[in-house]
Amino acid sequence: MSDSITIGFVPLSAAAKSVLVLFTDESLKFGSASAKILGGTAETVKRAASAARFKGKAGAALDILAPAGLKAERLIVIGTGKAGALKAEDYIKLGGQISGRLKNAPAVTVVAELAGGAFKPADVAAVASGIRLRAYTFDRYKTKKKDDDDTPKLAVSIAVSDVSAAKKAFAPVDQVTDGVIVARDLVNEPPNVLYPEEFAKRAAQLRKLGVQVEIFDKKAMTKLGMGALLGVAQGSVREGRMVVMRWNGGKKGDKPVGFVGKGVCFDTGGISIKPAGGMEEMKGDMAGAACVVGLMHALAARKAKVNAIGAIGLVENMPDGNAQRPGDIVKTMSGQTIEIINTDAEGRLVLADVLYYVAKTYKPQFMVDLATLTGAILVALGTEHAGLFSNNDELSERLRLAGLATGETVWRMPLGAAYDKLIDSKFADMKNTGPRYGGSITAAQLLQRFVNETPWAHIDIAGTGMGAPSSDINTSFGTGYGVRLLDRLVADYYEAKK
Ligand code: BES
């Protein structure tokens, strides 16, 4: 499943295993260790490159039977583009391109250098992470092995100039990679297995890493007055849950950072039911919550020097005799009332109560929520950027930069009074949908009514958290989007430096 791969680091001089992976840029020159391994076969490799029209372009690879004289059986040369053009954020993709080619390869040596020199430890770590992320598959429910599945364990040795520096750099990156895989697993699980109570149990596993986990059931949430979350939950035979996770890696008394996730374990739309086509994908409507759990895993596993709160609202949005109706008015924990126009706009109802709870209880430095909130964000941004909405320019800019650094990019969208008034209601303080146009923005406006003065950002991951097309580092339904982004945000701006 997720861990059919082991990664180790060896010195650059180590002997090549059955598959040898080298890098070259458009100069088609090799680094000195690679050249030494190739020895007299370099000329043959050159001929193979020219025959295959391989020019070292980024994304291209030469994948051949190893020439006689090499210890390896197979040689893969990965192109990296123009000499000197590789940026820090590109290395994870190189790793992905490697493991994308390694099906059925038992033992692999990757020589981490270019003609310009050996990779830096941080870049080596990124390559290793990319190898793991691309190798991830979710096959827990497949009972038949495929015929060509004869190598259950893939062992990758990365040859580096400084083994101990590479190990040291990879340790935290490996733990964040684990967090991404935790998130992907949750998103990929089927909804009959992963309903709110079971999701809460999985989040509770974080206790093993020293995270404090508090689970709120229906009774506890009723006591808190969470009428909006409970209104969504009431249509399902599976009770809703709120889970609050706390990682105290910072100084005692330091204000925590807060992360909130939409955890709709299945979204049928409720009484405003969705069309049948593609509805199975709505098992992924808990990708925001999955990301928050994956992030808390990452922060705790790498012992981040920060106090962090993760809170997730878990419900199932079902049509039922007891389901809420369009026209219903619910009372949120904040005291504000919401008229339900469309029961399919349920995520904002769940988040309204959880955001308010976190702001009020923990007074965090900031809150970031993640939610597969609107189809409209897919119309606006496709699957390349997540939509970013915020009441705070500094937090927005930090998220933008963390996005560029990790490749989990965000694009800022507007908020404002002219949009806000579109959700005023005739009968209640607000309604849960606005006009058809600007649907992602009016959804964000509703959330903003529950955060008061807390610096806050909302990330709409409907296009990036689930069902995105395959990439260099992911081929599964659940992407784990947001774990690396928010881990980076914390590491770069909110962690006490060692
Ligand atoms: N979970 C959906 C949004 C969604 C759509 C996520 C596609 C992932 C892929 C959300 O609850 C929803 O149904 N939103 C409605 C809102 C509308 C009723 C105002 C939508 O986007 O159509």
Ligand code: MN
């Ligand atoms: Mn919905």
Ligand code: ZN
């Ligand atoms: Zn939804």
